[in-house]
Amino acid sequence: MSDLLKLAIIASLLAGASCSILGVFVVRMKLTSVGFATSHAAFAGAAASLFLHSNPLTGALVASLLMAIVLGPLSEKAKLHTEIILGVIFNLSLALGFIFLSLSPSSAFNRSVLSLLWGSVLGITYDDIVILVSIFGIIIGVILLFFKEFEALLISRRLAEAAGIDTKPFFYIILFMIAIVVAVSLRLVGGFLIYTLLVIPPASALQFCNRIKSLFWVAPIFSMFAVLGGVLLSFKFDFPLGSSIALLSGGIFFISILLSPKGRKYRMSLRRCAK
Amino acid sequence: MRHVELLDVSVAYEGEGRPAIHDINLSIEEGEFVLIYGPNGAGKTTLLETINGLLKPFKGRVVYKGREVNGNAHVLRRRMGYVVQDFQFDPLSPFTVEDLIMMGLNAKYGPLRYPSHRERKKAFDIMDMLGILDLAQRPVGKLSGGQQQKVLLGYSLVKDPELLLLDEPLSHLDGDARKYVIKLMEKLNKEGKTVIVVSHIYDEFSLHKIRLVKMDSGRIVGDQKGV
Numbered sequence: 217m218s219d220l221l222k223l224a225i226i227a228s229l230l231a232g233a234s235c236s237i238l239g240v241f242v243v244r245m246k247l248t249s250v251g252f253a254t255s256h257a258a259f260a261g262a263a264a265s266l267f268l269h270s271n272p273l274t275g276a277l278v279a280s281l282l283m284a285i286v287l288g289p290l291s292e293k294a295k296l297h298t299e300i301i302l303g304v305i306f307n308l309s310l311a312l313g314f315i316f317l318s319l320s321p322s323s324a325f326n327r328s329v330l331s332l333l334w335g336s337v338l339g340i341t342y343d344d345i346v347i348l349v350s351i352f353g354i355i356i357g358v359i360l361l362f363f364k365e366f367e368a369l370l371i372s373r374r375l376a377e378a379a380g381i382d383t384k385p386f387f388y389i390i391l392f393m394i395a396i397v398v399a400v401s402l403r404l405v406g407g408f409l410i411y412t413l414l415v416i417p418p419a420s421a422l423q424f425c426n427r428i429k430s431l432f433w434v435a436p437i438f439s440m441f442a443v444l445g446g447v448l449l450s451f452k453f454d455f456p457l458g459s460s461i462a463l464l465s466g467g468i469f470f471i472s473i474l475l476s477p478k479g480r481k482y483r484m485s486l487r488r489c490a491k
Numbered sequence: 492m493r494h495v496e497l498l499d500v501s502v503a504y505e506g507e508g509r510p511a512i513h514d515i516n517l518s519i520e521e522g523e524f525v526l527i528y529g530p531n532g533a534g535k536t537t538l539l540e541t542i543n544g545l546l547k548p549f550k551g552r553v554v555y556k557g558r559e560v561n562g563n564a565h566v567l568r569r570r571m572g573y574v575v576q577d578f579q580f581d582p583l584s585p586f587t588v589e590d591l592i593m594m595g596l597n598a599k600y601g602p603l604r605y606p607s608h609r610e611r612k613k614a615f616d617i618m619d620m621l622g623i624l625d626l627a628q629r630p631v632g633k634l635s636g637g638q639q640q641k642v643l644l645g646y647s648l649v650k651d652p653e654l655l656l657l658d659e660p661l662s663h664l665d666g667d668a669r670k671y672v673i674k675l676m677e678k679l680n681k682e683g684k685t686v687i688v689v690s691h692i693y694d695e696f697s698l699h700k701i702r703l704v705k706m707d708s709g710r711i712v713g714d715q716k717g718v
Binding site: 295362370427 | 598
Protein backbone atom coordinates (compact mmCIF):
# COMPACT_ATOMS: atom_id res chain seq x y z
CA MET A 217 0.00 0.00 0.00
CA SER A 218 1.41 3.38 -1.00
CA ASP A 219 2.08 6.13 1.57
CA LEU A 220 -0.43 8.34 -0.20
CA LEU A 221 -3.16 5.74 0.19
CA LYS A 222 -2.25 5.17 3.86
CA LEU A 223 -2.57 8.90 4.49
CA ALA A 224 -5.89 8.95 2.63
CA ILE A 225 -7.24 6.14 4.82
CA ILE A 226 -6.01 7.75 8.06
CA ALA A 227 -7.50 11.10 7.03
CA SER A 228 -10.82 9.51 6.12
CA LEU A 229 -10.89 7.61 9.43
CA LEU A 230 -10.15 10.79 11.40
CA ALA A 231 -12.65 12.90 9.46
CA GLY A 232 -15.17 10.09 9.81
CA ALA A 233 -14.68 9.84 13.58
CA SER A 234 -14.94 13.63 14.08
CA CYS A 235 -17.95 13.96 11.78
CA SER A 236 -19.83 11.01 13.29
CA ILE A 237 -19.25 12.25 16.85
CA LEU A 238 -20.65 15.67 15.92
CA GLY A 239 -23.27 13.89 13.86
CA VAL A 240 -24.78 12.59 17.11
CA PHE A 241 -25.85 16.21 17.76
CA VAL A 242 -26.91 16.71 14.14
CA VAL A 243 -29.16 13.66 14.14
CA ARG A 244 -30.60 13.97 17.68
CA MET A 245 -31.22 17.70 17.37
CA LYS A 246 -32.58 17.39 13.83
CA LEU A 247 -29.92 19.64 12.30
CA THR A 248 -29.32 17.47 9.25
CA SER A 249 -29.01 20.43 6.89
CA VAL A 250 -26.20 21.92 8.97
CA GLY A 251 -23.46 19.86 7.29
CA PHE A 252 -24.81 20.52 3.83
CA ALA A 253 -25.24 24.26 4.38
CA THR A 254 -21.85 24.58 6.13
CA SER A 255 -19.99 22.81 3.34
CA HIS A 256 -21.56 25.14 0.78
CA ALA A 257 -20.83 28.20 2.92
CA ALA A 258 -17.20 27.00 3.02
CA PHE A 259 -17.30 26.60 -0.76
CA ALA A 260 -18.52 30.19 -1.17
CA GLY A 261 -15.82 31.41 1.27
CA ALA A 262 -13.09 29.57 -0.62
CA ALA A 263 -14.33 30.95 -3.94
CA ALA A 264 -14.35 34.48 -2.49
CA SER A 265 -10.79 33.97 -1.18
CA LEU A 266 -9.53 32.90 -4.57
CA PHE A 267 -11.22 35.88 -6.17
CA LEU A 268 -9.43 38.10 -3.61
CA HIS A 269 -6.13 36.18 -4.16
CA SER A 270 -5.94 34.80 -0.61
CA ASN A 271 -5.81 31.30 0.96
CA PRO A 272 -9.00 29.29 0.17
CA LEU A 273 -8.85 27.39 3.49
CA THR A 274 -8.98 30.71 5.40
CA GLY A 275 -11.98 31.78 3.34
CA ALA A 276 -13.69 28.42 3.89
CA LEU A 277 -13.09 28.63 7.66
CA VAL A 278 -14.30 32.24 7.92
CA ALA A 279 -17.45 31.56 5.89
CA SER A 280 -18.42 28.40 7.79
CA LEU A 281 -17.74 30.03 11.18
CA LEU A 282 -19.74 33.07 10.08
CA MET A 283 -22.59 30.75 9.21
CA ALA A 284 -22.38 29.17 12.67
CA ILE A 285 -22.43 32.64 14.26
CA VAL A 286 -25.44 33.96 12.35
CA LEU A 287 -27.47 30.74 12.28
CA GLY A 288 -28.73 30.78 15.88
CA PRO A 289 -29.56 34.49 16.22
CA LEU A 290 -31.06 34.58 12.72
CA SER A 291 -33.45 31.68 13.40
CA GLU A 292 -34.39 33.27 16.74
CA LYS A 293 -34.94 36.69 15.16
CA ALA A 294 -36.95 35.31 12.25
CA LYS A 295 -38.81 32.93 14.63
CA LEU A 296 -38.19 30.18 12.11
CA HIS A 297 -36.87 26.68 12.60
CA THR A 298 -33.09 26.36 12.16
CA GLU A 299 -33.62 23.98 9.21
CA ILE A 300 -35.45 26.69 7.24
CA ILE A 301 -32.67 29.22 7.83
CA LEU A 302 -30.16 26.55 6.77
CA GLY A 303 -32.09 26.07 3.53
CA VAL A 304 -31.85 29.81 2.83
CA ILE A 305 -28.12 29.92 3.70
CA PHE A 306 -27.45 26.89 1.49
CA ASN A 307 -29.00 28.57 -1.57
CA LEU A 308 -27.31 31.90 -0.93
CA SER A 309 -23.91 30.23 -0.42
CA LEU A 310 -24.21 28.25 -3.61
CA ALA A 311 -25.23 31.37 -5.55
CA LEU A 312 -22.36 33.42 -4.08
CA GLY A 313 -19.89 30.59 -4.71
CA PHE A 314 -20.76 30.40 -8.40
CA ILE A 315 -20.73 34.19 -8.79
CA PHE A 316 -17.18 34.29 -7.37
CA LEU A 317 -16.24 31.37 -9.62
CA SER A 318 -17.51 33.18 -12.69
CA LEU A 319 -15.51 36.25 -11.68
CA SER A 320 -12.30 34.24 -11.19
CA PRO A 321 -10.13 34.48 -14.29
CA SER A 322 -8.33 31.15 -14.23
CA SER A 323 -9.85 27.71 -14.72
CA ALA A 324 -7.17 26.31 -12.39
CA PHE A 325 -8.71 28.40 -9.63
CA ASN A 326 -12.12 27.02 -10.45
CA ARG A 327 -10.82 23.46 -10.23
CA SER A 328 -9.30 24.04 -6.80
CA VAL A 329 -12.56 25.52 -5.54
CA LEU A 330 -14.65 22.70 -6.94
CA SER A 331 -12.33 20.15 -5.31
CA LEU A 332 -13.61 21.60 -2.03
CA LEU A 333 -17.03 20.26 -2.85
CA TRP A 334 -15.89 16.85 -4.06
CA GLY A 335 -12.67 16.48 -2.07
CA SER A 336 -9.25 15.19 -3.06
CA VAL A 337 -8.50 12.48 -0.56
CA LEU A 338 -5.37 11.33 -2.42
CA GLY A 339 -3.75 14.76 -2.14
CA ILE A 340 -3.47 14.58 1.65
CA THR A 341 -0.23 15.52 3.42
CA TYR A 342 1.21 14.83 6.90
CA ASP A 343 0.27 18.39 7.89
CA ASP A 344 -3.36 17.64 7.10
CA ILE A 345 -3.22 14.59 9.38
CA VAL A 346 -1.79 16.73 12.21
CA ILE A 347 -4.65 19.22 11.78
CA LEU A 348 -7.26 16.42 11.74
CA VAL A 349 -5.77 14.78 14.86
CA SER A 350 -5.76 18.15 16.67
CA ILE A 351 -9.37 18.84 15.76
CA PHE A 352 -10.41 15.33 16.83
CA GLY A 353 -8.65 15.90 20.18
CA ILE A 354 -10.33 19.28 20.67
CA ILE A 355 -13.79 17.83 19.93
CA ILE A 356 -13.29 14.97 22.41
CA GLY A 357 -11.93 17.41 25.04
CA VAL A 358 -14.84 19.86 24.71
CA ILE A 359 -17.45 17.10 24.81
CA LEU A 360 -15.89 15.50 27.90
CA LEU A 361 -15.56 18.88 29.64
CA PHE A 362 -19.24 19.82 29.21
CA PHE A 363 -20.68 16.34 28.93
CA LYS A 364 -23.58 16.87 31.32
CA GLU A 365 -24.73 19.97 29.42
CA PHE A 366 -24.37 18.27 26.02
CA GLU A 367 -26.15 15.17 27.32
CA ALA A 368 -29.03 17.35 28.55
CA LEU A 369 -29.24 19.01 25.12
CA LEU A 370 -29.36 15.60 23.47
CA ILE A 371 -32.06 14.34 25.85
CA SER A 372 -34.32 17.34 25.23
CA ARG A 373 -33.47 21.00 24.82
CA ARG A 374 -36.88 21.92 26.26
CA LEU A 375 -36.47 19.79 29.39
CA ALA A 376 -32.90 21.05 29.84
CA GLU A 377 -34.09 24.67 29.69
CA ALA A 378 -36.99 23.91 32.04
CA ALA A 379 -34.52 22.43 34.53
CA GLY A 380 -32.36 25.57 34.47
CA ILE A 381 -29.59 24.75 31.97
CA ASP A 382 -28.75 27.66 29.68
CA THR A 383 -28.55 25.64 26.46
CA LYS A 384 -27.80 28.51 24.07
CA PRO A 385 -23.99 28.71 24.56
CA PHE A 386 -23.68 24.93 24.22
CA PHE A 387 -25.80 24.94 21.08
CA TYR A 388 -23.44 27.54 19.60
CA ILE A 389 -20.38 25.49 20.64
CA ILE A 390 -21.86 22.55 18.69
CA LEU A 391 -22.42 24.74 15.60
CA PHE A 392 -18.85 26.07 15.88
CA MET A 393 -17.34 22.60 16.14
CA ILE A 394 -19.34 21.45 13.12
CA ALA A 395 -18.24 24.53 11.15
CA ILE A 396 -14.55 23.91 11.92
CA VAL A 397 -14.68 20.18 11.14
CA VAL A 398 -16.55 20.78 7.91
CA ALA A 399 -14.20 23.58 6.75
CA VAL A 400 -11.05 21.55 7.46
CA SER A 401 -12.31 18.16 6.25
CA LEU A 402 -13.91 19.63 3.14
CA ARG A 403 -10.70 19.88 1.14
CA LEU A 404 -9.77 16.33 2.08
CA VAL A 405 -12.94 14.29 1.82
CA GLY A 406 -15.36 16.70 0.10
CA GLY A 407 -18.76 18.05 1.02
CA PHE A 408 -20.55 14.95 -0.25
CA LEU A 409 -18.68 12.59 2.07
CA ILE A 410 -18.83 14.97 5.04
CA TYR A 411 -22.60 15.01 4.85
CA THR A 412 -22.64 11.21 4.66
CA LEU A 413 -20.35 10.81 7.68
CA LEU A 414 -22.19 13.48 9.65
CA VAL A 415 -25.61 11.88 9.30
CA ILE A 416 -25.55 8.17 8.46
CA PRO A 417 -23.34 6.59 11.19
CA PRO A 418 -25.14 8.37 14.09
CA ALA A 419 -28.54 7.56 12.55
CA SER A 420 -27.47 3.89 12.38
CA ALA A 421 -26.12 3.96 15.95
CA LEU A 422 -29.44 5.39 17.16
CA GLN A 423 -31.09 2.09 16.20
CA PHE A 424 -29.04 0.21 18.78
CA CYS A 425 -28.11 2.61 21.58
CA ASN A 426 -30.15 3.19 24.72
CA ARG A 427 -27.65 5.65 26.22
CA ILE A 428 -26.28 8.96 24.93
CA LYS A 429 -22.78 7.88 25.99
CA SER A 430 -22.89 4.77 23.81
CA LEU A 431 -23.93 6.84 20.76
CA PHE A 432 -20.58 8.63 20.99
CA TRP A 433 -18.59 5.45 20.45
CA VAL A 434 -20.96 3.31 18.35
CA ALA A 435 -21.36 6.06 15.69
CA PRO A 436 -17.55 6.40 15.09
CA ILE A 437 -17.23 2.59 14.94
CA PHE A 438 -19.89 2.45 12.20
CA SER A 439 -18.15 5.31 10.43
CA MET A 440 -14.77 3.53 10.58
CA PHE A 441 -16.33 0.33 9.20
CA ALA A 442 -17.78 2.33 6.31
CA VAL A 443 -14.45 4.08 5.64
CA LEU A 444 -12.33 0.91 5.68
CA GLY A 445 -14.92 -1.08 3.74
CA GLY A 446 -15.24 1.81 1.28
CA VAL A 447 -11.49 1.76 0.66
CA LEU A 448 -11.59 -2.00 -0.02
CA LEU A 449 -14.57 -1.59 -2.32
CA SER A 450 -12.86 1.23 -4.14
CA PHE A 451 -9.71 -0.90 -4.60
CA LYS A 452 -11.54 -4.00 -5.71
CA PHE A 453 -13.97 -2.45 -8.18
CA ASP A 454 -12.20 0.82 -8.97
CA PHE A 455 -15.13 2.86 -7.66
CA PRO A 456 -14.60 6.47 -6.52
CA LEU A 457 -13.56 6.41 -2.84
CA GLY A 458 -16.16 8.92 -1.58
CA SER A 459 -19.01 7.11 -3.32
CA SER A 460 -17.86 3.73 -1.97
CA ILE A 461 -17.81 5.05 1.60
CA ALA A 462 -21.23 6.66 1.14
CA LEU A 463 -22.62 3.44 -0.36
CA LEU A 464 -21.36 1.35 2.57
CA SER A 465 -22.66 3.86 5.12
CA GLY A 466 -26.08 3.60 3.49
CA GLY A 467 -25.82 -0.21 3.62
CA ILE A 468 -24.99 -0.09 7.34
CA PHE A 469 -27.98 2.21 7.90
CA PHE A 470 -30.48 -0.09 6.18
CA ILE A 471 -29.07 -3.19 7.92
CA SER A 472 -29.32 -1.30 11.25
CA ILE A 473 -33.00 -0.58 10.65
CA LEU A 474 -33.65 -4.24 9.82
CA LEU A 475 -31.73 -5.55 12.84
CA SER A 476 -32.64 -2.77 15.25
CA PRO A 477 -33.98 -4.18 18.53
CA LYS A 478 -35.67 -0.81 19.14
CA GLY A 479 -37.41 -0.81 15.77
CA ARG A 480 -38.50 -4.44 16.14
CA LYS A 481 -40.11 -3.85 19.54
CA TYR A 482 -41.74 -0.67 18.25
CA ARG A 483 -43.13 -2.45 15.19
CA MET A 484 -44.41 -5.31 17.40
CA SER A 485 -46.19 -2.89 19.75
CA LEU A 486 -47.75 -1.11 16.75
CA ARG A 487 -48.98 -4.46 15.45
CA ARG A 488 -50.41 -5.33 18.88
CA CYS A 489 -52.19 -1.97 18.98
CA ALA A 490 -53.60 -2.54 15.49
CA LYS A 491 -55.05 -5.90 16.60
CA MET B 492 -42.57 35.72 52.99
CA ARG B 493 -43.65 36.30 49.40
CA HIS B 494 -42.36 33.56 47.11
CA VAL B 495 -43.68 34.55 43.68
CA GLU B 496 -45.30 37.75 42.58
CA LEU B 497 -46.79 38.63 39.21
CA LEU B 498 -47.42 42.34 38.78
CA ASP B 499 -49.69 43.36 35.93
CA VAL B 500 -48.28 40.62 33.69
CA SER B 501 -49.32 40.11 30.06
CA VAL B 502 -47.81 37.45 27.80
CA ALA B 503 -48.40 36.85 24.10
CA TYR B 504 -47.13 34.13 21.81
CA GLU B 505 -45.25 35.11 18.67
CA GLY B 506 -47.58 35.77 15.75
CA GLU B 507 -50.74 35.77 17.85
CA GLY B 508 -52.72 38.97 18.04
CA ARG B 509 -54.27 38.32 21.46
CA PRO B 510 -52.25 37.90 24.66
CA ALA B 511 -52.43 34.39 26.16
CA ILE B 512 -52.63 35.94 29.64
CA HIS B 513 -53.32 39.57 30.42
CA ASP B 514 -53.01 41.92 33.36
CA ILE B 515 -52.33 39.12 35.82
CA ASN B 516 -51.74 40.15 39.41
CA LEU B 517 -50.97 37.20 41.64
CA SER B 518 -49.01 36.90 44.83
CA ILE B 519 -48.04 33.50 46.24
CA GLU B 520 -46.65 33.12 49.73
CA GLU B 521 -43.88 30.71 50.67
CA GLY B 522 -45.29 27.30 51.61
CA GLU B 523 -48.61 27.88 49.87
CA PHE B 524 -50.39 25.17 47.87
CA VAL B 525 -52.09 26.69 44.85
CA LEU B 526 -54.26 24.78 42.43
CA ILE B 527 -54.96 26.50 39.12
CA TYR B 528 -57.89 25.28 37.08
CA GLY B 529 -59.99 26.43 34.18
CA PRO B 530 -61.04 25.48 30.65
CA ASN B 531 -58.63 24.66 27.81
CA GLY B 532 -56.89 27.77 26.51
CA ALA B 533 -57.47 29.66 29.76
CA GLY B 534 -53.74 30.45 30.02
CA LYS B 535 -52.80 28.03 32.84
CA THR B 536 -49.65 26.63 31.21
CA THR B 537 -48.65 30.11 30.03
CA LEU B 538 -48.92 31.32 33.62
CA LEU B 539 -46.62 28.51 34.88
CA GLU B 540 -44.08 29.12 32.12
CA THR B 541 -44.12 32.85 32.87
CA ILE B 542 -43.40 32.17 36.53
CA ASN B 543 -40.33 30.07 35.70
CA GLY B 544 -39.15 32.47 32.98
CA LEU B 545 -39.57 30.18 29.98
CA LEU B 546 -41.90 32.86 28.61
CA LYS B 547 -41.16 36.56 28.86
CA PRO B 548 -44.00 38.99 29.53
CA PHE B 549 -44.33 41.92 27.14
CA LYS B 550 -45.81 43.86 30.01
CA GLY B 551 -45.42 43.68 33.77
CA ARG B 552 -42.91 41.99 36.10
CA VAL B 553 -42.42 38.58 37.65
CA VAL B 554 -40.58 38.57 40.97
CA TYR B 555 -39.16 35.44 42.64
CA LYS B 556 -38.19 35.94 46.28
CA GLY B 557 -37.39 39.58 45.59
CA ARG B 558 -35.45 38.92 42.36
CA GLU B 559 -36.66 39.75 38.89
CA VAL B 560 -37.18 36.52 36.91
CA ASN B 561 -36.42 38.31 33.64
CA GLY B 562 -32.63 38.25 33.30
CA ASN B 563 -32.12 35.64 36.06
CA ALA B 564 -34.39 32.91 34.70
CA HIS B 565 -31.79 30.13 34.32
CA VAL B 566 -30.33 30.59 37.79
CA LEU B 567 -33.78 30.82 39.38
CA ARG B 568 -35.08 27.79 37.48
CA ARG B 569 -32.45 25.69 39.24
CA ARG B 570 -34.46 26.32 42.41
CA MET B 571 -37.76 25.33 40.81
CA GLY B 572 -39.03 21.93 39.74
CA TYR B 573 -41.22 21.93 36.65
CA VAL B 574 -43.30 19.04 35.33
CA VAL B 575 -44.06 19.78 31.69
CA GLN B 576 -47.53 18.94 30.40
CA ASP B 577 -47.91 15.92 28.07
CA PHE B 578 -44.24 15.64 27.13
CA GLN B 579 -43.78 13.12 24.31
CA PHE B 580 -40.72 10.85 24.27
CA ASP B 581 -40.13 9.10 20.96
CA PRO B 582 -39.60 5.31 21.13
CA LEU B 583 -36.02 5.62 19.80
CA SER B 584 -34.99 7.98 22.63
CA PRO B 585 -31.42 7.00 23.56
CA PHE B 586 -31.65 7.66 27.29
CA THR B 587 -32.79 5.79 30.36
CA VAL B 588 -34.89 6.74 33.37
CA GLU B 589 -31.68 7.20 35.37
CA ASP B 590 -30.24 9.55 32.68
CA LEU B 591 -33.32 11.78 32.76
CA ILE B 592 -33.47 11.93 36.56
CA MET B 593 -29.73 12.69 36.74
CA MET B 594 -30.20 15.45 34.17
CA GLY B 595 -32.66 17.08 36.57
CA LEU B 596 -30.05 16.82 39.32
CA ASN B 597 -27.15 18.01 37.14
CA ALA B 598 -29.15 21.09 36.13
CA LYS B 599 -28.81 22.35 39.70
CA TYR B 600 -25.12 22.91 39.03
CA GLY B 601 -23.49 25.20 36.50
CA PRO B 602 -20.91 24.06 33.94
CA LEU B 603 -17.90 22.12 35.29
CA ARG B 604 -19.64 21.45 38.62
CA TYR B 605 -21.07 18.06 39.51
CA PRO B 606 -23.39 16.70 42.23
CA SER B 607 -21.84 14.83 45.13
CA HIS B 608 -22.04 11.07 45.59
CA ARG B 609 -24.61 11.58 48.37
CA GLU B 610 -26.86 13.62 46.10
CA ARG B 611 -26.61 11.02 43.37
CA LYS B 612 -27.66 8.42 45.93
CA LYS B 613 -30.65 10.60 46.81
CA ALA B 614 -31.71 10.45 43.18
CA PHE B 615 -32.11 6.69 43.56
CA ASP B 616 -34.12 7.24 46.77
CA ILE B 617 -36.50 9.46 44.80
CA MET B 618 -36.86 6.81 42.09
CA ASP B 619 -37.61 4.30 44.87
CA MET B 620 -40.17 6.65 46.43
CA LEU B 621 -41.94 7.04 43.08
CA GLY B 622 -41.86 3.29 42.42
CA ILE B 623 -39.65 3.57 39.34
CA LEU B 624 -36.37 2.28 40.75
CA ASP B 625 -36.68 -1.02 38.90
CA LEU B 626 -37.12 0.96 35.66
CA ALA B 627 -33.87 2.92 36.16
CA GLN B 628 -32.05 1.25 33.27
CA ARG B 629 -35.06 1.17 30.93
CA PRO B 630 -35.22 3.62 27.99
CA VAL B 631 -37.78 6.33 28.78
CA GLY B 632 -39.35 6.08 25.32
CA LYS B 633 -40.45 2.51 26.03
CA LEU B 634 -42.41 3.29 29.19
CA SER B 635 -46.15 3.77 29.50
CA GLY B 636 -47.60 7.29 29.76
CA GLY B 637 -48.13 6.89 33.51
CA GLN B 638 -44.56 5.67 34.08
CA GLN B 639 -43.18 8.56 31.99
CA GLN B 640 -45.23 10.97 34.09
CA LYS B 641 -43.61 9.59 37.25
CA VAL B 642 -40.16 9.90 35.67
CA LEU B 643 -40.85 13.57 34.88
CA LEU B 644 -41.97 14.05 38.47
CA GLY B 645 -38.69 12.49 39.64
CA TYR B 646 -36.70 14.74 37.26
CA SER B 647 -38.34 17.82 38.82
CA LEU B 648 -38.08 16.63 42.45
CA VAL B 649 -34.50 15.38 42.39
CA LYS B 650 -32.90 18.81 42.82
CA ASP B 651 -34.90 19.42 46.00
CA PRO B 652 -36.63 22.55 44.63
CA GLU B 653 -38.12 25.33 46.75
CA LEU B 654 -41.00 25.74 44.31
CA LEU B 655 -42.82 22.99 42.44
CA LEU B 656 -44.64 23.89 39.23
CA LEU B 657 -46.69 20.94 38.06
CA ASP B 658 -48.61 21.08 34.80
CA GLU B 659 -51.29 18.38 34.72
CA PRO B 660 -49.18 15.92 36.73
CA LEU B 661 -52.14 13.56 37.18
CA SER B 662 -52.89 13.00 33.50
CA HIS B 663 -52.00 9.45 32.35
CA LEU B 664 -52.11 8.20 35.97
CA ASP B 665 -54.62 5.61 37.17
CA GLY B 666 -56.68 6.00 40.38
CA ASP B 667 -54.10 4.63 42.88
CA ALA B 668 -51.16 6.42 41.27
CA ARG B 669 -53.17 9.67 41.26
CA LYS B 670 -53.93 9.36 44.95
CA TYR B 671 -50.26 8.63 45.65
CA VAL B 672 -49.04 11.66 43.68
CA ILE B 673 -51.59 13.96 45.35
CA LYS B 674 -50.47 12.70 48.78
CA LEU B 675 -46.86 13.24 47.76
CA MET B 676 -47.57 16.84 46.69
CA GLU B 677 -49.34 17.49 50.00
CA LYS B 678 -46.45 15.93 51.93
CA LEU B 679 -43.87 18.05 50.09
CA ASN B 680 -46.00 21.12 50.77
CA LYS B 681 -46.13 20.24 54.48
CA GLU B 682 -42.32 20.02 54.44
CA GLY B 683 -42.27 23.67 53.35
CA LYS B 684 -42.21 23.61 49.57
CA THR B 685 -44.45 25.97 47.66
CA VAL B 686 -46.59 24.00 45.23
CA ILE B 687 -48.37 25.44 42.20
CA VAL B 688 -50.28 22.81 40.30
CA VAL B 689 -52.37 23.06 37.15
CA SER B 690 -54.93 20.29 37.02
CA HIS B 691 -58.33 19.67 35.55
CA ILE B 692 -58.79 16.98 38.21
CA TYR B 693 -59.27 18.92 41.44
CA ASP B 694 -61.94 17.10 43.46
CA GLU B 695 -59.35 14.57 44.73
CA PHE B 696 -57.26 17.25 46.47
CA SER B 697 -57.89 18.27 50.10
CA LEU B 698 -59.59 21.42 48.90
CA HIS B 699 -60.06 22.90 52.39
CA LYS B 700 -56.27 23.23 52.74
CA ILE B 701 -55.39 24.75 49.40
CA ARG B 702 -55.85 27.94 47.41
CA LEU B 703 -57.93 27.61 44.27
CA VAL B 704 -57.26 29.97 41.40
CA LYS B 705 -59.66 29.86 38.47
CA MET B 706 -58.57 31.12 35.05
CA ASP B 707 -60.58 31.85 31.95
CA SER B 708 -59.62 33.58 28.68
CA GLY B 709 -56.20 34.57 30.00
CA ARG B 710 -57.47 36.19 33.21
CA ILE B 711 -57.84 35.18 36.82
CA VAL B 712 -61.57 34.99 37.43
CA GLY B 713 -61.60 33.37 40.87
CA ASP B 714 -59.22 33.14 43.82
CA GLN B 715 -60.30 31.52 47.08
CA LYS B 716 -58.77 29.57 49.92
CA GLY B 717 -60.14 26.76 52.11
CA VAL B 718 -63.21 25.77 50.11
